[in-house]
Each structure stands twice: as structure tokens, then as C-alpha cells.
Amino acid sequence: MEDKNITVTINTKRHTLAVSPNETLLRVIRDRIGLTGTKNGCGEGECGACMVIRNGKPVNACLIPAMACDGDEITTIEGLADGPDRLHPLQDAFISHGAVQCGFCTPGMLISAKALLDDYPNPPREQIRKALSGNLCRCTGYQKIVDAVSAAASGTVPSEKPEAVIGGDYPRRDAIEHVTGVSKFGADITHSRAAVGKILRSEYAHARIKHIDVSAAEELDGVLAVVTGADVPRGYFGVDIKDRLVFAREKVRYRGDEVAAVAAETEAIAQKALSLIRVDYEPLEPVFDVREAMADDAPVIHEQLMDYAAGFETEKQGNICTMAHVRLGDVEKGLADADLVLESTFRTQIQHQASIEPHAAMAEIDSHGRILITTTNQKPFAVRRYLSHAMQIPMINIRVNATKIGGGFGGKLEMIVEPYAVLLARKCGRPVKIVYTRAEEFLATTPRHPASFKIKSGVKKDGTITAMQAEFIYDTGAYSGNGPTTVTLCAQVIGGLYRIPNVRLDGYCVYTNKMNCGSMRGPSAPQTTFALESHIDDLARAIDMDTLDFRLKNLLEPGEKTAVGQTLVDMDFKKTVLAVADAMDWRAPITDENTGKGLACVYWLSGGWSTSVTVKINEDGSVSVVTAAVDMGTGYLYTSVIQIVAEALGLDPDDVHLVQGDTDQCGYDHGIGGSRGVFTVGKCAKMAAENALEALMAVAARKLKVSRERLESKNSWISVKSAPEKRVSFADISVERHILSGGPITGVSEYLPEMDSIEPGRVKGLSFPAFKGVTIGCHGVKAHVSSDTGEVKILKYVAAHDVGRAVNPLAAEGQIEGGVAMGLGFALSEELMIGRQGEVVNPSFRDYKLPTAMDVPEVESILVETPAAYGPHGAKGLGEPTMAPPAAAVGNAIRDALKLRMTETPMTAERILSALEEKKKAVPSGMP
Ligand code: FES
Numbered sequence: 001m002e003d004k005n006i007t008v009t010i011n012t013k014r015h016t017l018a019v020s021p022n023e024t025l026l027r028v029i030r031d032r033i034g035l036t037g038t039k040n041g042c043g044e045g046e047c048g049a050c051m052v053i054r055n056g057k058p059v060n061a062c063l064i065p066a067m068a069c070d071g072d073e074i075t076t077i078e079g080l081a082d083g084p085d086r087l088h089p090l091q092d093a094f095i096s097h098g099a100v101q102c103g104f105c106t107p108g109m110l111i112s113a114k115a116l117l118d119d120y121p122n123p124p125r126e127q128i129r130k131a132l133s134g135n136l137c138r139c140t141g142y143q144k145i146v147d148a149v150s151a152a153a154s155g156t157v158p159s160e161k162p163e164a165v166i167g168g169d170y171p172r173r174d175a176i177e178h179v180t181g182v183s184k185f186g187a188d189i190t191h192s193r194a195a196v197g198k199i200l201r202s203e204y205a206h207a208r209i210k211h212i213d214v215s216a217a218e219e220l221d222g223v224l225a226v227v228t229g230a231d232v233p234r235g236y237f238g239v240d241i242k243d244r245l246v247f248a249r250e251k252v253r254y255r256g257d258e259v260a261a262v263a264a265e266t267e268a269i270a271q272k273a274l275s276l277i278r279v280d281y282e283p284l285e286p287v288f289d290v291r292e293a294m295a296d297d298a299p300v301i302h303e304q305l306m307d308y309a310a311g312f313e314t315e316k317q318g319n320i321c322t323m324a325h326v327r328l329g330d331v332e333k334g335l336a337d338a339d340l341v342l343e344s345t346f347r348t349q350i351q352h353q354a355s356i357e358p359h360a361a362m363a364e365i366d367s368h369g370r371i372l373i374t375t376t377n378q379k380p381f382a383v384r385r386y387l388s389h390a391m392q393i394p395m396i397n398i399r400v401n402a403t404k405i406g407g408g409f410g411g412k413l414e415m416i417v418e419p420y421a422v423l424l425a426r427k428c429g430r431p432v433k434i435v436y437t438r439a440e441e442f443l444a445t446t447p448r449h450p451a452s453f454k455i456k457s458g459v460k461k462d463g464t465i466t467a468m469q470a471e472f473i474y475d476t477g478a479y480s481g482n483g484p485t486t487v488t489l490c491a492q493v494i495g496g497l498y499r500i501p502n503v504r505l506d507g508y509c510v511y512t513n514k515m516n517c518g519s520m521r522g523p524s525a526p527q528t529t530f531a532l533e534s535h536i537d538d539l540a541r542a543i544d545m546d547t548l549d550f551r552l553k554n555l556l557e558p559g560e561k562t563a564v565g566q567t568l569v570d571m572d573f574k575k576t577v578l579a580v581a582d583a584m585d586w587r588a589p590i591t592d593e594n595t596g597k598g599l600a601c602v603y604w605l606s607g608g609w610s611t612s613v614t615v616k617i618n619e620d621g622s623v624s625v626v627t628a629a630v631d632m633g634t635g636y637l638y639t640s641v642i643q644i645v646a647e648a649l650g651l652d653p654d655d656v657h658l659v660q661g662d663t664d665q666c667g668y669d670h671g672i673g674g675s676r677g678v679f680t681v682g683k684c685a686k687m688a689a690e691n692a693l694e695a696l697m698a699v700a701a702r703k704l705k706v707s708r709e710r711l712e713s714k715n716s717w718i719s720v721k722s723a724p725e726k727r728v729s730f731a732d733i734s735v736e737r738h739i740l741s742g743g744p745i746t747g748v749s750e751y752l753p754e755m756d757s758i759e760p761g762r763v764k765g766l767s768f769p770a771f772k773g774v775t776i777g778c779h780g781v782k783a784h785v786s787s788d789t790g791e792v793k794i795l796k797y798v799a800a801h802d803v804g805r806a807v808n809p810l811a812a813e814g815q816i817e818g819g820v821a822m823g824l825g826f827a828l829s830e831e832l833m834i835g836r837q838g839e840v841v842n843p844s845f846r847d848y849k850l851p852t853a854m855d856v857p858e859v860e861s862i863l864v865e866t867p868a869a870y871g872p873h874g875a876k877g878l879g880e881p882t883m884a885p886p887a888a889a890v891g892n893a894i895r896d897a898l899k900l901r902m903t904e905t906p907m908t909a910e911r912i913l914s915a916l917e918e919k920k921k922a923v924p925s926g927m928p
């Protein structure tokens with residue numbers, strides 16, 4: 001078929017252009033017209049990020065051939081506003097209701113909502129959920145989106161500003177960019193000379209590479225460069241253990257391992273070139289099961305394991321890259337003293353971060369040979385370090401600039417796409433951009449570790465736990481990645497909630513021939529919480545004690561120690577649990593058939609690691625916050641951190657400007673993850689702002705001829721408290737300092753939060769001790785479970801979290817709602833499946849089931865405040881623990897409803913039915 005001329009009207013502007021047969025409307029809108037507000041999240045009609053209105057109807061632009069659009073009228077997100085200075089009411093409502101987190105799904109959501117309101121001006125919530133069910137959002141849990149559409153429909157969009165800065169529901173500062181489609185994410189950033197990069201991946205789960213022949217690919221017209229392991233020095237990199245090379249060299253370790261990469265003029269040429277690369281493999285026996293991988297005669301995945309460098313003392317053996325042990329008291333004696341001993345096993349699946357935005361990176365080389373890499377990464381400084389190690393390039397020759405991130409959830413913490421773009425750009429002398437396909441996302445990024453648990457505990461009839469022993473095995477896949485940290489966190493989480501005098505924990509991080517599992521929101525927390533809190537529930541039931549009362553009896557109190565020996569301060573676990581019990585009306589009996597209730601708690605901490613923030617007072621008195629910390633979608637930088645700086649300086653948050661994520665322009669930051677955004681970066685920002693304020697105050701005191709103590713700062717003015725008319729503006733002070741004397745005012749702070757101490761005698765093999773800012777989350781679920789279909793219907797969901805201090809309650813609620821949705825996906829539907837040859841069986845949103853707006857219930861969020869001395873204004877980390885309890889809470893509700901203990905996630909309808917069948921078989925007929 002030939003190219004064809006079409007005329008299409010996009011946002012009232014006519015365009016005539018020649019389109020090719022395989023060109024989609026999405027490609028025309030984004031690449032030909034340059035309207036990048038319409039996003040590509042999957043390219044296969046499953047995510048809704050590409051939604052546009054075509055002749056009055058919402059459609060997925062990725063599915064529409066451009067040739068079919070001749071004469072069509074198209075509205076994209078850029079055409080939604082009512083005028084250049086007037087947003088559409090839906091856009092206003094999304095901003096004010098906190099319906100925007102990372103913003104990647106926002107354009108598609110708004111288009112679907114607009115199409116709905118065009119047909120039904122005042123739809124009920126259920127209809128809104130249905131209309132949005134073709135639009136996936138990984139961040140918000142949909143609730144605030146539904147709130148926003150309702151408010152826009154009813155004309156009740158609030159416009160007043162919050163009264164207080166700390167504790168005020170400020171919308172994220174960049175929300176307007178997201179709702180108008182002007183935000184630039186990784187795939188939106190391009191260069192007129194950019195070539196397309198593509199990666200060749202292993203077809204085998206485990207094989208020796210005998211030879212790679214790239215000559216045919218190199219000769220193909222339009223190919224600019226081909227690179228393999230031969231083009232890069234043998235530099236190992238890794239988070240905890242350096243066990244990975246940029247390209248697989250002697251052997252491949254999973255189906256997806258990078259073998260070669262190509263840069264070409266077009267995607268089609270790059271794809272063709274990949275097919276011309278010949279790799280001669282000698283297949284080796286793969287191993288996919290952790291217990292088989294731990295056997296003495298298992299195929300060895302890393303022959304050089306003992307030689308790999310590690311950032312902590314590791315115990316390695318065979319395919320086990322780390323072991324972690326905790327010992328407290330005498331477990332045998334504790335079990336012997338118990339009235340009842342209960343043993344349980346649990347398994348959890350691979351869950352994928354499934355950010356709607358795929359990984360993307362563009363590399364450019366400047367005339368001095370310096371590398372600029374623009375990337376969707378949560379850790380720009382770590383990428384610089386990893387690139388430097390892996391490619392043996394001095395760090396100073398690498399600049400990493402993080403883009404806006406369309407959802408990270410830990411999936412964009414490691415170096416994934418960046419080195420291939422860099423190698424290709426260096427070889428072909430042109431910018432090279434790589435954007436992962438949805439299939440590559442599922443195949444070759446770093447999802448949540450599958451884990452298995454054996455837990456055995458003793459309990460007395462009065463509810464006292466006498467001992468617990470647990471073995472937990474984390475499947476880290478082909479490389480260690482974040483596995484050792486995950487195992488460490490598991491030990492902390494399992495021993496963090498309850499008073500247990502005798503504890504023995506043994507954790508293993510094991511290589512298999514799967515993709516490298518990594519950090520996903522609360523590494524280890526959902527897995528551990530599912531196992532621990534299901535087991536705790538069963539312990540309570542075994543002694544016929546209410547599961548709430550059992551928890552209240554055993555929860556640790558301030559001043560007590562966790563299993564690893566961390567002394568608990570600034571916490572009140574019971575307060576959070578009781579808040580849920582209250583909201584659930586826990587003591588009220590449930591009489592409906594097949595209906596039950598469940599509770600689950602999670603211990604978590606607020607991440608540390610070092611950071612630095614600069615607060616600049618500009619010549620006109622405006623304020624810029626400069627930080628290499630990025631916002632991976634939660635909005636903490638654009639809400640809480642800005643509010644913290646504004647409060648310190650006495651400003652309106654709207655007057656604080658943010659510069660983020662550039663290793664050349666910003667001071668060091670460890671990288672965003674571990675619930676450290678507000679707790680650590682926010683604290684550092686507060687210190688920097690206070691330093692800037694003191695410099696302003698010193699000038700003001702001299703000018704106003706009063707002492708510093710008599711001054712206060714408000715709305716960009718410093719005035720005498722007792723005589724407010726005596727005042728001087730930030731602008732006057734700053735301009736004088738810039739031009740006449742003293743130099744610019746800059747508040748700088750570096751901050752490395754202290755680790756919390758533990759008892760070294762109790763632990764062995766942990767990759768770090770513990771963080772401060774201990775917090776708890778408790779979720780309560782009431783659910784009906786059909787014994788005919790296995791379907792779980794959630795009737796009520798309550799989630800309480802100790803946030804220390806809610807700097808921005810709207811944003812905090814958004815974290816809880818989004819975490820619950822992700823946790824329910826882990827609980828009920830999401831599983832990345834690996835086939836017998838190591839292939840990913842379901843690498844698309846069609847078969848990997850993310851919760852939609854129809855699947856997620858309304859969540860009642862409760863913000864409990866037990867301030868942390870180390871947190872800014874007492875705030876604690878919140879992003880991660882929100883997704884840990886849902887699986888256990890739902891599992892406990894299923895147990896309550898059907899007397900059926902689910903031991904494996906996800907608890908799909910099929911698994912529930914088959915567990916019911918097993919249970920029937922296990923109980924001989926005639927037995928009660
Ligand atoms: S990009 Fe079109 S539906 Fe996902």
C-alpha cells in the first residue's frame with residue numbers, strides 16, 4: 001500500500017499530510033504534529049493514555065490507522081481548555097481535587113471524562129467509574145479522579161487557598177502542566193537528529209554465548225551503529241552486589257538479557273537490523289524455582305559470585321547471593337512453653353510496577369565528549385555512578401538529567417535503559433533515544449520479587465506469643481539488584497510489629513533464570529505482610545481470640561525493641577489500629593452469608609541516605625529550590641517540599657519555584673525511593689530555607705536597626721513584629737546583596753540522616769541497620785466472597801497510616817488511595833507469569849490485570865499523627881507502606897467469610913475456587 005494524503009483537523013487546526021499505511025493516529029499527533037500531550041503507554045489499546053476525541057467519540061489513537069482519519073475532527077488534551085487563559089472545568093477540578101499524581105494518565109483521563117460529560121452532564125459515581133474503566137491509572141486509585149469529575153459535573157470545584165501552609169491541601173504545583181498536556185516526559189523529549197535505539201535480547205533463559213555476528217546488521221541501509229559487549233569495558237555494577245555487565249558477555253542468564261543494541265534512522269530499520277544479528281548460543285540448563293536453585297546440584301547462574309564486590313558483608317553460596325539472619329532468645333524453649341504451635345507457608349508472585357509511562361532515555365555527546373543523558377530515572381546521581389563504573393568513564397564526563405516521571409514505584413531506580421543509549425550515541429555520533437515497548441517493560445525491567453515463607457509460632461492461651469521462627473526466600477532473578485536490601489527489609493518488617501521474646505529469622509536471596517527483580521514500592525512489605533499478618537490472624541483464631549484483641553495485646557509499645565533490636569520511639573501502633581477498628585465498627589457482628597472482615601498491619605520506616613538542597617533568593621526576591629531529588633510521580637516535591645520551604649521563609653507556596661534532577665546543576669541526592677521524599681529531602685529543604693532566612697534576617701536587622709529576634713517574615717517581607725509598618729522586602733534585600741554588597745543569598749544544606757541503631761549481636765548479613773521515622777499502617781476490609789464464582793467483592797475499605805504530621809493531607813490521602821489500589825492488584829489480580837522456557841507469558845496490559853476504576857473500592861483514609869522527632873514538622877514517610885496491608889487484610893476477610901485460608905497471591909477467583917475444592921476434599925463428609 002502507498003502513502004496517502006489526508007486532511008485532518010486537530011484542535012480546530014487543519015493539517016494536510018502524507019501518511020504511510022502503518023502509521024497510527026497517535027504517531028501523527030505526537031511525531032508529525034508535535035502534540036505530545038497525548039501519551040503512549042502501551043501502543044495496543046489497553047491503557048487509555050492515548051485517548052483523543054475523534055468526531056465526537058473517545059478513541060484510543062494508538063489503534064486508529066492515520067489513513068482512516070481523512071476529514072476527521074480530532075480533539076487532544078491541548079484542545080481541551082476553554083481558551084488560552086481559561087481551563088476547562090474538568091482541568092480545574094483535576095487540579096484542586098488532587099486527581100493528578102504523576103500526570104501521565106491525566107490527558108487520557110480528561111479526554112474520557114470530557115466525552116462522558118458531553119453525553120451525560122451529571123453522571124453518578126458508578127457511571128463515571130465505568131466511563132473511565134478504559135483508562136489505567138497506576139498512581140491515584142481513581143478515587144480523586146472520580147471526585148474531580150463529579151465536582152466538574154456539579155459545578156462545585158473549590159477555588160479558595162488553604163489557610164495554613166503546613167497542613168494545607170495545596171494541589172501539586174505542576175498540575176496545570178499535566179492537565180493541559182504540556183508536561184514533557186521521557187518519550188516526549190527529542191532531538192531533531194535523534195536516532196532510534198533498540199536492544200537485542202536473549203532468546204534463552206540460560207545459555208553460553210559462543211559468537212555474535214553483527215556484520216549483516218551493520219551493512220543494512222539506515223543503520224548507524226551496532227554495539228555489543230565487545231564495545232564496552234568489563235565494568236560490573238549493581239545496587240548491593242556488583243554482578244552485572246551492561247551486555248551479557250560469556251553467557252545469558254534470562255530471556256531478555258541484553259546481547260546487542262542498534263541505532264538506526266527509523267524504528268523499522270532498527271527492528272530489521274536486530275533480526276539480522278546472529279548469536280550462536282550453547283543452551284544451558286535453566287532453573288526457575290528458588291528451592292531447586294538452592295540445591296547443591298543446581299545449575300550455577302553466576303560462576304564468579306564469590307569474586308563479586310559487595311557494599312556490605314554478604315554470606316554467599318551456590319546461587320544464594322545473600323543470607324540474612326536474626327537471633328533473639330531461645331526459640332526452642334519459646335515453642336516448648338507455648339500452649340499451641342502453628343506453622344504456615346505462603347507464596348507471593350511477581351508483581352510489576354507497571355507504571356503507565358515506559359522507560360525512556362536519550363543520550364547526546366557534546367563537542368568535549370561529555371555525555372548528557374536525559375532519562376526517566378528516579379536516581380540521577382546513581383545512574384551517573386553506575387554508568388561511570390560500568391563503562392569506566394570519569395563521572396565528571398557524565399551529566400544525567402531526570403525528566404518528569406510517569407510513575408516510578410521503584411521500577412526506575414536502577415540503571416536500565418541508559419547505557420545502551422550512551423554506547424550507541426558514542427558510536428554513531430548522534431543523539432540516540434530508546435523508549436521501551438510495553439512488552440520490554442514486562443520482560444526486562446525490575447519487578448517485585450516473588451517470595452516464599454515458612455513461619456512457625458508458639459502462643460499461649462491468653463494470647464501471648466512465645467516464639468516465632470521464619471524462613472523467607474526471595475527470588476532475585478538473574479542478578480542481585482535490590483534483592484539483598486529486600487531481604488534485609490523483610491527481616492525488619494517481620495520483627496517490627498509484635499512483642500516476641502524468642503525469634504529466629506533466616507532469609508535468602510536466590511538467583512534464578514528470570515528477569516532481575518528489584519525495588520517495588522515497599523520492597524518486601526506486601527510479601528512479608530501477607531505472610532505475617534495471615535499467620536497472626538490464624539494464631540488468634542487458633543486460640544479463639546478476636547484478631548483485633550490479639551493484635552492489641554501483642555503490638556509493640558514505645559520504648560520496646562523490634563526483633564533486630566531497634567528501640568521504638570515516636571510511635572503509637574495501637575492508635576492507628578484502633579482508628580481502623582472504630583471506622584470499621586469492628587465489634588458489630590456480621591450476619592450476611594459469605595461475608596467477613598479482616599485487619600492487617602505493616603511496620604515501616606522512613607528512608608534516609610544523603611541529600612542536599614539549595615534555596616536561592618533570586619534578585620527579585622523570588623525563591624528557587626534546587627535539588628537533585630526527583631519526583632517520581634507522588635508529587636511530594638511539588639506539594640510538601642514546596643510547602644515546607646514556604647513555611648520556613650514565610651511565603652506563599654505559589655512563590656516557590658523548583659529546579660530538580662540534574663547532576664550538573666544540583667547537589668547530590670541519593671535517589672528517590674524508600675519513602676524518603678518528605679522525611680529526608682523535606683527536612684534538608686527546611687534546613688536550607690532556614691539558612692537562607694537567617695541571611696535575609698541579618699540584612700533586615702541591619703537595615704531596620706533592630707535585633708534579629710524582633711523580626712518576622714511574611715509574604716516576602718521582613719518586618720518588625722511590634723511595628724509591622726517597619727519592613728523591608730526580600731527583593732530589596734536580595735537586590736542589594738546581588739549588586740552592592742555581600743553577594744547573592746543562598747541557603748545550602750547537606751543532610752545524611754542518622755541510621756537507627758539495632759543490636760548487632762542479634763543480626764548477621766543485613767545490608768543496613770534500620771532507618772528512623774518508624775510508622776505503622778493498618779487496613780480493615782469487609783468483603784463478600786462468592787463460593788460459586790470465587791469473586792471477592794469489597795464492601796468497605798478503611799486505611800489508617802501514621803504520617804507523623806500531614807504536611808499536605810490531600811496528597812497523603814492520594815498516596816493511601818493509590819497504595820490501596822496497587823495493593824489490591826497484588827492481592828487479587830496481578831501476576832507476571834513465567835513459562836517453562838523462562839518466557840514472560842503475559843507481557844501486556846491485556847493479560848497482566850491492573851485494577852481499573854471499576855475494580856477499586858472507595859477507600860476511607862485516616863491520617864494518624866504521631867510526630868517523628870527527625871521528620872520535618874514531625875512528618876514520616878508514607879508512599880510505600882500504603883500498599884502492604886491489602887493482601888493480608890483481604891485474605892483475612894476471606895478467612896472470616898469462608899473459613900478458608902488463602903496462602904498464595906494473587907487470590908484470584910480461580911485460586912479461591914480451587915482452594916475451596918481442596919478444603920472440601922480435606923474434610924471427610926459427615927464432619928462439621
Ligand atoms: S497507548 Fe493507546 S491504549 Fe495504551
Ligand code: FES
Nearest residue numbers: 102105137138139
Ligand atoms: S497519575 Fe495516573 S498514572 Fe500516574
